[in-house]
Amino acid sequence: MDAEIAPSSVAGRVTAPPSKSYTHRAILAAGYGEGETRVEAPLVSADTRATARAVRAFGGGVDLDDGTFVVRGFGNPETPDDVIDCGNSGTTMRLVTGTAALADGLTVLTGDGSLRSRPHGPLLDAIEDLEGRAESTRDNGRAPLVVGGPVAGERVSIPGDVSSQFVTALLMAGARTESGLAVDLETELKSAPYVEITRELLADFGVEAERTDEGFAVAGDQSYDPGGSYRVPGDFSSASYLLAAGALAADDGLGVEGAYPTAQGDTAIVDHLERMGAALSWDRDSGTVSVERSDLRGVEVDVGDTPDLLPTLATLGAAADGETRIVNAEHVRYKETDRVSAMADELEKMGAAVTEHRDSLTVHGGDSTLRGARVDGRGDHRIVMALAVAGLVADGTTTIEGAEHVDVSFPDFFDALRGIGVDVDLD
Numbered sequence: 001m002d003a004e005i006a007p008s009s010v011a012g013r014v015t016a017p018p019s020k021s022y023t024h025r026a027i028l029a030a031g032y033g034e035g036e037t038r039v040e041a042p043l044v045s046a047d048t049r050a051t052a053r054a055v056r057a058f059g060g061g062v063d064l065d066d067g068t069f070v071v072r073g074f075g076n077p078e079t080p081d082d083v084i085d086c087g088n089s090g091t092t093m094r095l096v097t098g099t100a101a102l103a104d105g106l107t108v109l110t111g112d113g114s115l116r117s118r119p120h121g122p123l124l125d126a127i128e129d130l131e132g133r134a135e136s137t138r139d140n141g142r143a144p145l146v147v148g149g150p151v152a153g154e155r156v157s158i159p160g161d162v163s164s165q166f167v168t169a170l171l172m173a174g175a176r177t178e179s180g181l182a183v184d185l186e187t188e189l190k191s192a193p194y195v196e197i198t199r200e201l202l203a204d205f206g207v208e209a210e211r212t213d214e215g216f217a218v219a220g221d222q223s224y225d226p227g228g229s230y231r232v233p234g235d236f237s238s239a240s241y242l243l244a245a246g247a248l249a250a251d252d253g254l255g256v257e258g259a260y261p262t263a264q265g266d267t268a269i270v271d272h273l274e275r276m277g278a279a280l281s282w283d284r285d286s287g288t289v290s291v292e293r294s295d296l297r298g299v300e301v302d303v304g305d306t307p308d309l310l311p312t313l314a315t316l317g318a319a320a321d322g323e324t325r326i327v328n329a330e331h332v333r334y335k336e337t338d339r340v341s342a343m344a345d346e347l348e349k350m351g352a353a354v355t356e357h358r359d360s361l362t363v364h365g366g367d368s369t370l371r372g373a374r375v376d377g378r379g380d381h382r383i384v385m386a387l388a389v390a391g392l393v394a395d396g397t398t399t400i401e402g403a404e405h406v407d408v409s410f411p412d413f414f415d416a417l418r419g420i421g422v423d424v425d426l427d
């Protein structure tokens with residue numbers, strides 16, 4: 001599907017969708033439980049449905065009841081009857097690999113072409129170090145994966161610079177081992193706030209995981225029990241597109257709701273926009289960020305903790321005056337697509353001047369006025385959404401190919417844009 005975006009101004013109020021990261025974790029945590037849990041206000045999207053499929057495959061139940069996921073826990077995972085298809089979702093594949101390492105038999109995990117190109121090697125090595133079985137069928141650290149357990153052992157070490165999801169997987173599964181698990185980091189942890197999201201959610205499910213001098217640790221034999229229900233907060237990564245749209249095109253202001261403080265690192269978008277010169281205020285009690293169109297200037301932003309903000313920041317940089325340097329970004333290349341190179345190439349098609357390095361992206365804004373073009377969403381929801389925001393301030397119409405991929409994290413994205421006044425044509 002193509003999305004055609006005409007230059008538009010935005011106004012009014014819009015609600016950020018529920019958090020993808022919390023929804024995945026809540027469905028799986030409820031799966032690790034014994035009884036029934038209502039996961040309220042969840043994100044219902046292609047990726048979170050993949051985690052629901054996995055919970056069913058391990059012997060649990062997941063039903064959607066009037067916008068609530070009702071999850072029946074599997075407790076200890078059964079060996080699945082069939083292959084688990086994780087679709088496009090890295091979070092599902094990594095977190096569920098941890099679950100498979102608790103089962104007696106073998107689990108086979110696969111996904112779409114993008115997911116089968118992403119790295120899982122360090123997690124597979126960790127499971128083998130713990131006496132589980134974890135193999136890549138092609139012996140290249142990529143899916144399809146074959147994983148079995150039960151794992152044994154109390155301590156494992158893992159590099160931190162590929163994906164924080166490996167640590168999340170080990171902590172969530174580690175709480176269900178007999179001995180518990182210490183996860184030592186061999187290198188600095190990228191995307192670290194996502195492990196804080198994990199710890200925050202685990203605490204709500206009555207499971208304790210702690211930071212240690214070497215990394216993290218979780219005691220064994222813990223029960224997952226949120227007391228019947230868990231409510232998912234709003235998603236700041238998704239909110240970043242709406243806030244960027246407001247900073248670029250809300251002449252009379254835009255209110256983005258559902259933005260409550262949580263452990264999400266991507267709340268940093270509020271600070272980045274302020275540093276770029278956006279007129280913005282965040283009422284944390286009502287969960288509303290108000291933003292209005294402002295003349296933006298380029299800044300340097302470190303995305304070591306917040307890889308998912310790179311596409312949004314690249315678009316903002318292209319519309320800002322001066323240079324925006326997005327640094328500490330190598331891990332952003334291991335996502336649904338190589339987002340450093342994707343944003344460089346696609347923004348260049350729109351007339352921006354962009355310099356790409358292995359670990360950073362520099363966008364030279366100002367003189368290079370964006371112009372409408374046909375651009376490729378690269379089968380990646382965040383590239384599609386960031387380019388749609390660029391289209392608001394481009395000269396002429398921007399056509400984004402593969403617009404349907406917003407289904408991964410923000411299925412109502414184009415309806416949300418229409419609701420705030422954007423001229424969108426989908427076909």
Ligand SMILES: O=C(O)C1=C[C@@H](OP(=O)(O)O)[C@@H](O)[C@H](O)C1
Binds near residue numbers: 020091
């Ligand atoms: O744990 C999570 O929910 C996520 C962790 C991050 O990935 P990495 O830890 O692989 O950087 C992030 O990019 C992804 O969108 C969601």
Ligand SMILES: C=C(OP(=O)(O)O)C(=O)O
Binds near residue numbers: 047090336409
């Ligand atoms: C990288 C992402 O998710 P995942 O790793 O779950 O595919 C994302 O949503 O940007």
